[in-house]
Amino acid sequence: MQSAAKWKTAITKIEPNKIQIRGYRVDELMGRVSFPQAIYLILKGDLPSENVGKLIDAMLVSSIDHGASPLSTLAAINIASSGAPLNAALAGGILAISKYHGGAIENCMRELLVIKKLKDDENFTTREAVEEFLSLYREQKKRVSGFGHRIHTSDPRTQKLFQLAQELGIAGEFVEIAKTVEELLEKSVGRKLPINVDGAIAALLCELQFPPELANAFFIMSRLPGLVAHIYEEYTRYKPMRVIHPTEWEYDGPKERRLELT
Incomplete structure (x- = not known):
């Protein structure tokens, strides 16, 4: 046979x-x-190349954690509080990473690629392509992914990632497109919607020619250590089955400290 x-x-x-x-x-x-x-x-x-490795390293560090309020963190620590093992709590946290939390990178990549295609197909300038794209989105009443943040008016992670990308010779057309979207969005809506870390990572993954289907994997890989830290803290600091309020928490770790370069 x-x-x-x-x-x-x-x-x-x-x-x-x-x-x-x-x-x-x-x-x-x-x-x-x-x-x-x-x-x-x-x-x-x-x-x-070594430079690409350095940029990916920075991208992974940028989203390692964002406090105790993100939905993935809340999901993970609630599951941990039930007595579930680490792998179950971690899986729950990962499953909470979706369209409205951590999932904007893929959508933003697709939007930046659409703008790039508009620019190439219609022989537009970057500004013209972005204006056309935003006009279409306004007509369809769609929201552009990767812009705006509920806490940050200027995301420090975005600034650092773009600075590094420039220094490493990786920043190019997609970073320019993202910055132009930020500028024209502000004029369109009347308030600043800064490029958030998802938007920055999206632009840089486009520069590195990653497919959008892999985009959210970078957020998941980045956030995993943060989720593990919160789960372990839940196991070791609190009694099981506690009531976990999503906003009634405060930080009591080390005070701000500066990184000493050797």
Whole structure:
């Protein structure tokens, strides 16, 4: 009897005493390639430049946590308070990352790509393409993803990411498009809707030619350590089954401190 054809994967090859990630031995990658570079490798198939690795590193740090109020954090700590194990609480937190929380990166990428296509197809300037796009969105009463924040009037993470992208030679057309959207949105709605960290990451993932389908994975990978920290704090600091109010909390950790460079 003929055996069924084997299905294929191009990601990892496993042999006795050998593990190859996209063709590279994992023991050769260890200690020589950063985790962000390894993420790029496993997702895109090739090792990135050092500069791209640095930018992805900054992107992952940028969204590592945002306090105890985000829905993913609240979901995770409520599940942890029930006595569920870490993997269950973590899964609950991840499942709360969706359209309205953490999910704006993919939508924003798609919108930036639409603007880029308008610019190329119609031979528009960046400003003309953005104006056309915003006009269409106003007609359809749609909201542009990746702009505005409930707390920050100028997202410090966006500023730093764009600064790094410029210094590393990665900032290009999509960063320009995002900044133009921010400028024209303010004129359109009469108030500033700053590029938030989701919008910044979206622009940079476009610069790095990642597909939008992978966009929200970057938020999930970034936020995982923060969720783990909140879950562990819940286990070790509070009694089970407590009432967790979404806004009635305060920070009591270390005071602000500056990073000392060596």
